[in-house]
Amino acid sequence: MTETNGAQANAPALNCLVQYCKDLSFENPNAPRSLGPQEKSPNINIQVNVNAKQLAEHDFEVEILLEGSAGEGAEALFKFELTYAGVFRLVNIPAEQSHPVVMIECPRLLFPFARQIVAEAVRNGGFPPLYLDPIDFATLYAQRMQQAAEQGANA
Numbered sequence: 173m174t175e176t177n178g179a180q181a182n183a184p185a186l187n188c189l190v191q192y193c194k195d196l197s198f199e200n201p202n203a204p205r206s207l208g209p210q211e212k213s214p215n216i217n218i219q220v221n222v223n224a225k226q227l228a229e230h231d232f233e234v235e236i237l238l239e240g241s242a243g244e245g246a247e248a249l250f251k252f253e254l255t256y257a258g259v260f261r262l263v264n265i266p267a268e269q270s271h272p273v274v275m276i277e278c279p280r281l282l283f284p285f286a287r288q289i290v291a292e293a294v295r296n297g298g299f300p301p302l303y304l305d306p307i308d309f310a311t312l313y314a315q316r317m318q319q320a321a322e323q324g325a326n327a
Contacts, residue, residue: 191258198293199251214242234278256286276309
């Protein structure tokens with residue numbers, strides 16, 4: 173029994189201490205005209221970004237920034253911006269693995285909640301809910317690391 177408890181005490185752990193909506197904006201610039209029947213499906217543009225900062229030795233704040241719009245220019249149906257964040261504690265995770273955990277696993281845990289907030293905001297704006305497709309945060313992280321490496325090589 174002691175060996176099992178000792179192994180559990182040293183097991184890696186990722187704990188979400190709190191999660192919260194840091195900023196939310198929804199615009200319906202052409203209402204009520206934009207709420208009528210549409211002749212064609214609107215262009216939907218979504219941008220995703222992940223930021224993190226260390227708060228304490230083992231605690232990190234991770235933010236998912238989601239920006240989106242439907243329609244273009246004067247024909248915009250809606251626009252939204254959401255910053256959804258959480259504070260995570262990493263326990264017994266080696267330092268060389270903490271960055272990928274913070275930038276991949278933490279946003280993966282936050283995303284379903286952010287997705288629901290966006291869907292409800294769009295629905296409350298008078299449109300059918302916009303359910304964002306799942307995001308591959310591992311690929312997003314790899315792309316960001318590649319861009320950073322290229323910028324470092326060019327500097």
